[in-house]
Amino acid sequence: MEPVRVNLGPRSYDIRFAGDLGSFADFVRLSVPRAKLALVVADTHTERHATTVRDALESVGLRTGMAVVPSGESSKSLAEFGKLLDALADLPADRQTAVVAVGGGVVGDLAGFAAAAYNRGLPLVMVPTTLLSMVDSSVGGKTGINHAKGKNLIGAFHQPAGVWIDPAFLGTLPDREFRSGLAEVVKYGVIQDAEFFAWQEANAAAILARDLEAVRYLVAKSCRLKADVVEQDEREETGLRAILNYGHTFAHAFETVGGYGAWLHGEAVAAGMVCASRLAEKLGRIPADVTERQVKLLTAFGLPLHPKAEWPIEPMIDVMRRDKKAAAGRLRFVLPTRMGHVELVDGVPEDLVREVLC
Amino acid sequence: MEPVRVNLGPRSYDIRFAGDLGSFADFVRLSVPRAKLALVVADTHTERHATTVRDALESVGLRTGMAVVPSGESSKSLAEFGKLLDALADLPADRQTAVVAVGGGVVGDLAGFAAAAYNRGLPLVMVPTTLLSMVDSSVGGKTGINHAKGKNLIGAFHQPAGVWIDPAFLGTLPDREFRSGLAEVVKYGVIQDAEFFAWQEANAAAILARDLEAVRYLVAKSCRLKADVVEQDEREETGLRAILNYGHTFAHAFETVGGYGAWLHGEAVAAGMVCASRLAEKLGRIPADVTERQVKLLTAFGLPLHPKAEWPIEPMIDVMRRDKKAAAGRLRFVLPTRMGHVELVDGVPEDLVREVLC
Ligand SMILES: NC(=O)c1ccc[n+]([C@@H]2O[C@H](COP(=O)([O-])OP(=O)(O)OC[C@H]3O[C@@H](n4cnc5c(N)ncnc54)[C@H](O)[C@@H]3O)[C@@H](O)[C@H]2O)c1
Ligand SMILES: NC(=O)c1ccc[n+]([C@@H]2O[C@H](COP(=O)([O-])OP(=O)(O)OC[C@H]3O[C@@H](n4cnc5c(N)ncnc54)[C@H](O)[C@@H]3O)[C@@H](O)[C@H]2O)c1
Ligand SMILES: [Zn+2]
Numbered sequence A, B: 001m002e003p004v005r006v007n008l009g010p011r012s013y014d015i016r017f018a019g020d021l022g023s024f025a026d027f028v029r030l031s032v033p034r035a036k037l038a039l040v041v042a043d044t045h046t047e048r049h050a051t052t053v054r055d056a057l058e059s060v061g062l063r064t065g066m067a068v069v070p071s072g073e074s075s076k077s078l079a080e081f082g083k084l085l086d087a088l089a090d091l092p093a094d095r096q097t098a099v100v101a102v103g104g105g106v107v108g109d110l111a112g113f114a115a116a117a118y119n120r121g122l123p124l125v126m127v128p129t130t131l132l133s134m135v136d137s138s139v140g141g142k143t144g145i146n147h148a149k150g151k152n153l154i155g156a157f158h159q160p161a162g163v164w165i166d167p168a169f170l171g172t173l174p175d176r177e178f179r180s181g182l183a184e185v186v187k188y189g190v191i192q193d194a195e196f197f198a199w200q201e202a203n204a205a206a207i208l209a210r211d212l213e214a215v216r217y218l219v220a221k222s223c224r225l226k227a228d229v230v231e232q233d234e235r236e237e238t239g240l241r242a243i244l245n246y247g248h249t250f251a252h253a254f255e256t257v258g259g260y261g262a263w264l265h266g267e268a269v270a271a272g273m274v275c276a277s278r279l280a281e282k283l284g285r286i287p288a289d290v291t292e293r294q295v296k297l298l299t300a301f302g303l304p305l306h307p308k309a310e311w312p313i314e315p316m317i318d319v320m321r322r323d324k325k326a327a328a329g330r331l332r333f334v335l336p337t338r339m340g341h342v343e344l345v346d347g348v349p350e351d352l353v354r355e356v357l358c
């Protein structure tokens, strides 16, 4: 597997895969050549993998510290952020000290923000351990924590110096987490790459069985597709990055009304994509089979297709109206035009949105 | 007075002066054209000026909130940072909401970091009210807070959308604070502009009397000189920005050994410049009169020329050895080569450093 190069001028970096030519040691020397010290950050479920990473860092001659946060979304807090800063100060970190995030999106987002803020920017190495973090959160430079009033409300753009993907780390990942990550993989197919979508249809069984070659291919392909978008809109300024939100306006409403915790993020995204695709049908933008193919693939992946019947519809509409992507209360969605392509559509009538939620 | 343009590509901005053609209202419409909301941040000593600014913002149609932090360095803390984020969330801020910092470097650094982090970047307007913040901290995009283990250890580069300088706000500034700010002004002359240094010598009395034209000229000139450096090294990557640290390696040692609070920052910088200049003499880099002119001007400004006799020398040397600018324990200083020009000098013998401290 070739490394995936993310081209961002002076902030360019490689996503490398374990098992290819070149070891973790080479990766570290290439991506953070001047680091003598590293703070490895993990959560309680990834501590074991972090120890492996830590040993590998020490074998290349780095001195390391380790910080373990409780697993779960609530660690993306100002309090845990402060503790990581304390851990860096205790090392003590210098300007070349690497922050090495070993975990899912929670660890990556939190440790990434600490790396962004300490000394106004330390080199960050991402070692994602969930499928979601391998295909999504480790790529693109968004870091941050939550605020009582909003998810990911506090943070920074801080591109990693390198991303190391070892699919072996997925060995301990619960099945539901793995399937949830697949929703974002399906998304890349729908928004950017019809061939990749077809590949997933043809290889659904191998993917679910976590066949190593299938997983490596789908992770690399997903990283490449996300990188293509990020390269054109690094800081969410041109609007292009919005296509990554396919299914997410609905998902956000499901997560809010269902309560965080009812569904994993990918589960909400799966049902959100089906709703968005149905909406595109109602607007006459796509034929029914574009939706049907998504329904089939998501079903194969064991993902939900519809919000739970007990969730009330009006509060969901309210959330969508307040969505950051909604301009002045008019509903706005990323909708498919054909398999492999989406567009931002403004001023969608609320009635149609209600219909796809029913 | 022409506005001072800071050229940083898409992050360019103007520093504008009250009393010129164009009002504060015009400035706000130009610098944050899409803002409908603003959070005005002040400390207990600048609250009055902040109220003036707030009224002006409301008269242009912005809805405002106000957050007042205790005056003093201890407000540059994670706790106050968290409170500002809460205040922004309570507004609630959207992506266009402006953060307007009305105060000295403490308010600017703290509010600037909150603006950088909230939503990964809100537009920031600086309204400096101390001489130091007018000539130094409001220009350049460094924001941040302190950590028990180090000053300004946590932060972000976040360029303001605009800087508004109203010398009338200096009316309430204590004399000692005003004179302390002058140390940085003297610094710009020594490191970048011999003519500006000579102008200060010729106008010392008018400056100390806070003659309005003299103050406007010296603030604008200082902003221009700092902007020249920042434009060439926005994120402290090329090393050029290091020249701004003239006198600061010594100053940092004085502040640490004397205890923060014994001296104001500019007082430490004044004595630090004299030490650095004497060091350059001892190294045969400049004739004695370059130092003597600084001594005379700083004396006229009522600033100290020498560390206090009771401060022990070895701890000061220790601090300098640990300085971020010191490479591998070898002492490194920014030293004059002639009036208006400095160089980074590496591997300075400790004995000479001891001599200039005695
Ligand atoms: N920065 C971005 O661009 C971006 C993009 C998408 C999502 N996110 C963020 O990512 C987070 C979600 O990421 P996630 O789904 O990886 O969640 P997560 O980090 O909470 O991981 C999910 C669960 O799996 C556990 N886990 C992780 N790796 C494991 C492994 N190898 N074996 C066993 N257990 C393991 C974790 O401890 C956790 O309990 C959210 O906070 C979201 O906001 C960020
Ligand atoms: N970001 C940068 O590039 C940069 C550069 C230099 C210094 N700094 C930071 O700036 C801070 C020092 O700035 P400062 O000297 O302005 O300190 P400050 O903000 O603490 O102000 C000094 C004192 O004057 C008071 N004050 C401010 N304006 C007043 C006014 N108009 N009338 C009456 N009182 C007033 C303040 O309340 C405070 O008591 C330090 O934290 C330093 O680290 C930052
Ligand atoms: Zn997502």
Ligand SMILES: [Zn+2]
Residues within 6 Å of the ligand: B184, B248, B265, B269
């Ligand atoms: Zn200074």
